[in-house]
Amino acid sequence: MSSLFSPITIGSVTARNRAWMSPMCQYSAAPAGEEMGRPTDWHDVHYASRGWGGVGAVIVEATAVTPEGRISPFDLSLHSDDSIPSFARLAKLIRSTGAVPGIQLGHAGRKASGPRPWDEARLVYPSSSEIGWEPVAPSAIGFSDMYMEPRELSDGEITALIESFAQATRRAVEAGFEIIELHGAHGYLIHQFLSPLSNTRTDRWGGDSRTAFPLAVLEAMRKETPGALAIRVSATDWCEFVDDRAGWTVADTVSFVREAKDLGLDFVDVSSGGNVPDVRIPAGPGYQVRFARDLAQTGVPTGTVGLITEAVQAEQIVRESADVVLLGRSLLSDPYLLQAWRTRLREEPAMAQPYHRQLTRY
Template identity: 40%
Template sequence: MSHLLFTPVTLPTPDGHGLEVGNRAFVAPMCQYAVDATDGVPTDWHLSHLGALAAGGFGLVVAEATGVEARGRISPQDLGLWEDGQVSAHARLVDFIHGQDRVAGVQLAHAGGKASTWPMLPGFSDVTVPAAEGGWQTVSAVDGPVLPDLDAAAGLTEDGIAQVVASFAEAARRADAAGYDVVQIHAAHGYLVHQFLSPLTNTRTDGYGGDLDGRSRLLREIVAAVREVWPDSKPLGVRVSGTDWVDDGLQVGEVASVLRDLVDAGQISWIDVSSGGLTDGSTIPVGPGYQVPLAVSVTDTLAEAGLGQDAAVVSAVGLIEDALQAETVLATGQAHAVSIGRAALVNPHWAAQAAAELRVPRSELPHAPQFFRARF
């Protein structure tokens, strides 16, 4: 029986060799808020969480939003790669993922004005952590709160922007030292890069604001800086919010045009298309696969420029929850891969179970051999 979900996909690389991923079920980065020491160092929880997903059959396992600066963390309990002392604990995660014959990725992130919030866990509110309780001054495109319930951020100067760009590059260097195969730059969900991209939050009048060229400058500079230090044998990806879901916000056509230029320049070769993060969410039509059309728009824009899967892999994400749904997204050409988030939290063996449902031969189910007696 034909099934695209469990066929390999190659993420292109500048050296021309590409990186093969064993199947097209990717793990979306998902914050765990499990660094109780607040030092950014991965813990046994992260090994258990990511290790289970690797053993459960996902082709690409991506670690959660990892702060490139301490002030760039969403919460004090987030992962980090802002200093060399964090590398060895990341390498431990990578080694286990590689031991399951999976590809290891990490999402490099800066939360900007949405940093310094309490963890998204039961019993915590979604507001800024006070300085007296471990919080810090946040930064963004301009002065002011990014969302109504958050404290005011400080607008970055051009020197401050240069520092952020350099921090992304240094974090990528550390990701390489840890052995990660793929880096994904977080430009979605209302965090710093998205705060610059969106006209909702970027009202700057200098070269980092105004039209799309100005608003996308930070993303383009980060990509260029990371690509300088990230090996040519390794793919570089970007996760974007395809739209703000409001008329005066960021639109998918704008996002797609920026991505097209980055792909055409050979700087990125994996795009994960999400959405939202800068509004209260009331206008978002949440439902099964609700973000897949955004991935289609990006894929179509690339195709119109003659940029197909051999130039960049586009993955769709957003309430893709069952095997048939995922297979349909791929079989109809809407995306080249799917990123699984909440469904993977529910079932770390989602990939192996999906393979069984698609009638992949039992001997080829993508799970750790220790699970050979499982009845997927």
Template identity: 45%
Template structure:
């Protein structure tokens, strides 16, 4: 039996298989609200046969957007638009749905990738002033952020809480807290971006404090039926930065608090990073963390082939695998993986007639 197509529990949430669609920014929102693009894009992915779909990084306050075209979840209009989208997806797909709640910190106020992706100054109509753990710019093109004071940190935690409550009201099954890829929570974790001398800086314990506080607050704010986990970058890929040993310590602390999954990526904090991006290059990080925690571990990063994904699970290196760009390129990747691995899945009945002769048996009926 294929492990990739076996069920998995992320706390209270039961997945029918272990293929996770990772959050992928679309830069197509209007005033933080979902648009027709999201209905088309997410509707397509919701019919892919994956076990879980996590919506893109969604800002918890206006300054937390990467670009002006990012999703947000800090006001009623955004909540109503997202609720309509979720209702539409639910009408046609039983796939569990999650959301990634995020704050971009010093990497905010940028152009959309196809518009160049560079930093936008605060006085531009599509720009704003940014915040971070310390007053250190991401690079020479980004402005120097304002270091959050304690009152600002308290407000940030409340922003995550309110966005999590809105996520529950729109009907989502899972909340992923974004502490990866050089965004604000990661900025507090890494000594390269956090030079504070208060309770949120210096020692590893202090640098982890905000992530743990946000997790505790979100977990307490949502019902027990909603799964809550964290995405991390396991290393900055820069000497003297956040690294695997510190990630293991954070994972153990989250596990002890009842975290229901950890999603292990890497990088994004510092432009000096040097990454050798080979197939499955981040899986060793997931493997090392899995050996130290009880919660499920999701591996991600150039996992593109069905047998490669199956091997990650069969070797006990992770509990699930996440796909991002690969499933954009091939939105029926789970169908093709099931055919290759001798598994079955249940498509929408409208698609039953497309089952090819050479893959007969891959489709099951509801």
């Protein structure tokens, strides 16, 4: 059996293989009203089809823990118990395909209230729209010229956000999600607290204590989930490789993950960048795999993502560098990509039962 298609156990959760669906925003939820932030028919079909395609786990897109934490007004949000049934339907659908249902919980911070990718490139603020809001962040530092300067969070607001993450985790578990992933990457709130380029606070949440809020969030989430607790990290701001700015580094990430392991972290999903808009990242096939290798020293199982497009490439990664590969754009273009990969790795296709006829030789 290939390594890619062998089972893996993360914490208390076992997935049928090591090729998982990466969380990718769909910007397809209602922006206001009673249905705000809830999964729609689009989400149900989108995620279930990738499950039937054969992935080991489906990690549902970034889901906000407060309405103001949404990346855009059209994002998912799990801020209310009233939303649990909609998310439970989605988790049940994913599980029915044989994939483990997972969900990514997060808060966009200074990158909140943005447009959908196909809309005008501007943030959706109250001055321009009834569905926008003022963003918040660890420090009053805007992400770029396109973004409004955020309001700095108070100590009390930060404490309340820890509870918001805990309650969203409780709701996700009640809905049936078995992998709960904290979004700590790509310049969103958790990453903003970690990086000295976006967190210039001098209180207990800044300076040498920039990891305090993310670690407190993980600790609170751990108390609410019996399943696998994961985090997606940006292993580096990339400044350490391209200029002399003192950003978040790979060494910082290794230290942070070691602390998180002591709090019960089961899995680290390794990405990079997203917090510094003017850094040019030298992307290429598997360009973030080296960071997963760096984090292997922590003893926490790792996954890697980023331009993983071929079966043999993915097989080599799970043999040599990471425990799991997370696939994104390739699954958007082909929900059944893994069936072709199984053939290339000399595995039998594992199509859904109603599709077996197409495998029959006449």
